Amino acid sequence: MSRPKPTQFDKTKIVAENRRARFEYFIEDTYEAGIALTGTEVKSLRFGEGSIAEAYAEVRDEQAWLVNANIPEFSHGNRFNHEPKRPRKLLLHEREINRLHGAVARDGMTLVPLTVYFNARGRAKVELALAKGKKAHDKRDTIRERDWKREQGRILRDRG
Template identity: 45%
Template sequence: MKQAPVNIKNKRATFDYEITDTFTAGIVLTGTEIKSIRLGKASLVDTFCFFAREELWVKNMHIAEYFYGSYNNHVARRDRKLLLNSKELRKLERATKETGFTIVPLRMFINEKGLAKVVIALAKGKKQYDKRQSLREKDDKRDMDRMFKK
């Protein structure tokens, strides 16, 4: 029996941040974590990435405990290491030292080899008026679609 593809999104990130560049990173997981992700029991709400000892980590990512995990279960909100090549890591670290830039996860998925991947983005925070402008554009697009469907 083929499972539905896993595609967990951080919908809030595109609203709160202006995305400048994206990268696809691997993620270091334990056995029960990957099983929970395959069931779609993960959330990217309020997650962010940070550097520690020249390594990129994701903080506050919620992966629910696996139901059949028993005493082998993982901690739901632990820091998880992201895997990128050294050129990408240097580029991201240089960019985050500039003012206003941060790294946020946009999407988590399972690739065709069965490995969990995270799409991360180099982003700059939006101001309140930028958020209002985004909402206005979204409403205008919805109104235009309604008009053309009639």
């Protein structure tokens, strides 16, 4: 049983990607959110530094926050440099925030950042997924399916 593909956003430069998220979670819905960043954080991201491997998002006080995302200090920054793992505000419409909050509270879903990227206008964005955690047997099925697809590719390549 395959799930529908999530919508694709206009990504020109991907800075950080959470590749493990698609293995650990069933992705139900994706949202594009802006991030409120300081100047040195933007410069670090433009250099391709940053990690969202352990990051998650939460809705607190009717605002969405990106927690535990690591954007290292800018190498040429001075005393105005930023704190690497501070919570960062996500910029979403109020209706989207309410929808995310309801899904997390009612359905036991999780907000997982998939990618941090710059769009065509040069703005830093986060692709945020509303996801449900996989059980161990679901992960085994995913591994089995991935291996079978790889094997199919080998068979087709060898015969064709």
